[in-house]
Amino acid sequence: MSATTYAGVEVRLNDEGFFEDPTVWTPEMAVEMARADGITELTDQHWTVLDFMRKEFFEKGTGPTVRVLGKASGVSVKDLYQLFPKGPAKMAARLAGIPKPKGCI
Amino acid sequence: MGYRTEGTEPITKVSIIISKGSLEGIYPGLIMANGARAEGMEANLFFTFFGLDAIHSKRIEHIKVATVGNPAMHIPTLVGGLPGMSGIATHMMNKKMDELDIPSIPDFIEMIGDTGCGMYACKASVDMFGMSKDDFVEQVNDIITVGDFYDLAAGGQIIFT
Numbered sequence: 001m002s003a004t005t006y007a008g009v010e011v012r013l014n015d016e017g018f019f020e021d022p023t024v025w026t027p028e029m030a031v032e033m034a035r036a037d038g039i040t041e042l043t044d045q046h047w048t049v050l051d052f053m054r055k056e057f058f059e060k061g062t063g064p065t066v067r068v069l070g071k072a073s074g075v076s077v078k079d080l081y082q083l084f085p086k087g088p089a090k091m092a093a094r095l096a097g098i099p100k101p102k103g104c105i
Numbered sequence: 106m107g108y109r110t111e112g113t114e115p116i117t118k119v120s121i122i123i124s125k126g127s128l129e130g131i132y133p134g135l136i137m138a139n140g141a142r143a144e145g146m147e148a149n150l151f152f153t154f155f156g157l158d159a160i161h162s163k164r165i166e167h168i169k170v171a172t173v174g175n176p177a178m179h180i181p182t183l184v185g186g187l188p189g190m191s192g193i194a195t196h197m198m199n200k201k202m203d204e205l206d207i208p209s210i211p212d213f214i215e216m217i218g219d220t221g222c223g224m225y226a227c228k229a230s231v232d233m234f235g236m237s238k239d240d241f242v243e244q245v246n247d248i249i250t251v252g253d254f255y256d257l258a259a260g261g262q263i264i265f266t
Contacts, residue, residue, distance in 0.1 A: 016107055066143050067206065070216065077219040087145030100107075104136055105207055 006032050018099050022057065025097025033095050037086065046083055046095075049075055053096040063093045063101035118147040118261025120254070125266070126155030126164075127171040128195060128210070134266040135159075135213050142220035147261065150217070151254050153227035157234065160226060160241045165211050170194040211242075218244030223257065225249045 001020065003012050006029035012020040019025060030050055034042050042050075052073040056064045066089045070077035080088035089101045109115060119141045123134040134150065141148040158164040172178055172185035172194050184190065199209065208216060218224065226241060226248045238248055249257070 066139075066220070067208065067216070070219075077216055081142070081219070081221050085145070087143050089143055090145065104140060 014099075016100060018094055019097040022054070022098045025054075029097065030095045037091065037095070043083070045075055045079065049073055049080065049083065049088075049092050050096040053092050053098055057093075057096075057098040062103070063089065063096070063098045065089050065101050065103040065105060067103075067105045116141075116146060116262055118258075119264060120149040120151060120258035120261055121264045121266065122151045122153060123156035123159055123266055124153050126158035126168065128168050128198065129170060129175075130266070131156065131159045131168060131210060132207075132213075134264070135210070135217060137264060137266075138222050139213070139217050139220060142217070142222050148220075149223040149225065149257050151225050151227060151249075151257075153230045157226060157230055157236065157241075159210060160214065160224065160245050161236070162240060162242050165214065165242060168195075168210050170198055214242060214244055225254065225257070227251070227254075 001012060001014055003010055005011070007026060009024065009026070009029070011024060011029070014020055027047075031042055034046070039046070049069065052069065053063050056062075056068070064072070066077060066080060069075065069080055069089060069092070073080075075083070077088075080092075084091040084095075093099065093101055119137070121134045121138050121141075123131055125131065134156075138148045138150050152160050158168060169191045170178075172180065172190045173182055175185070178185060178194070180190075203209075207213075214224075224245050226236075226238075226245055228248050228250045231237070231248050238245070
């Protein structure tokens with residue numbers, strides 16, 4: 001576990017860089033984290049995915065896999081890999097301030 | 106870093122060989138390739154021998170579970186060999202996987218293509234079975250030799266299934 005500062009707020013992260021407490025997340029933090037990951041601007045499509053990730057997490061207790069994202073978020077699998085090149089579900093979950101999604105497919 | 110041993114580097118590239126044409130022979134390789142891409146790794150799939158059925162446009166819809174010679178099926182080999190047994194076992198397994206939202210093999214191949222995973226057919230097997238690129242689904246990038254495969258796999262891990 002480690003601590004870092006996003007958008008002026010101290011945030012605790014687990015050893016893979018995911019938020020320990022998803023409730024402290026703000027959209028400004030996502031913008032800052034995305035820039036550090038090489039995404040200069042979060043587009044409407046990025047936000048569609050991030051909002052969907054958080055919604056699923058708070059409803060179901062775990063974030064969606066790429067398969068679920070592709071079927072239900074309104075963004076296709078092809079586009080997901082363009083938007084989040086370092087692995088869509090994992091990268092989007094980190095930017096959305098939720099734990100790494102569980103699931104194999 | 107989850108389950109990764111401290112001090113080790115994460116895997117960044119995998120090339121997975123699928124050499125069997127049964128349902129249980131094809132799924133593991135597909136799941137590993139899809140999972141690799143989901144983790145942000147570079148991934149390639151190489152289909153050889155009966156594994157070619159997984160990308161053959163006419164056969165991809167008819168992949169079956171092998172019910173003979175598989176002790177883990179827990180049915181006697183003679184019963185497993187009765188006509189229709191493979192179809193029944195396949196139907197049951199597909200139903201279970203559908204409940205778990207595991208895609209069918211045709212859907213999975215399409216999805217894996219969309220992830221940007223490379224898909225290649227083995228030239229020796231294609232020649233042996235008298236096939237050509239026209240026999241394969243559109244996701245297949247090319248028919249390549251074993252030498253080409255090693256070039257593609259350079260800098261990563263190779264997994265044989």
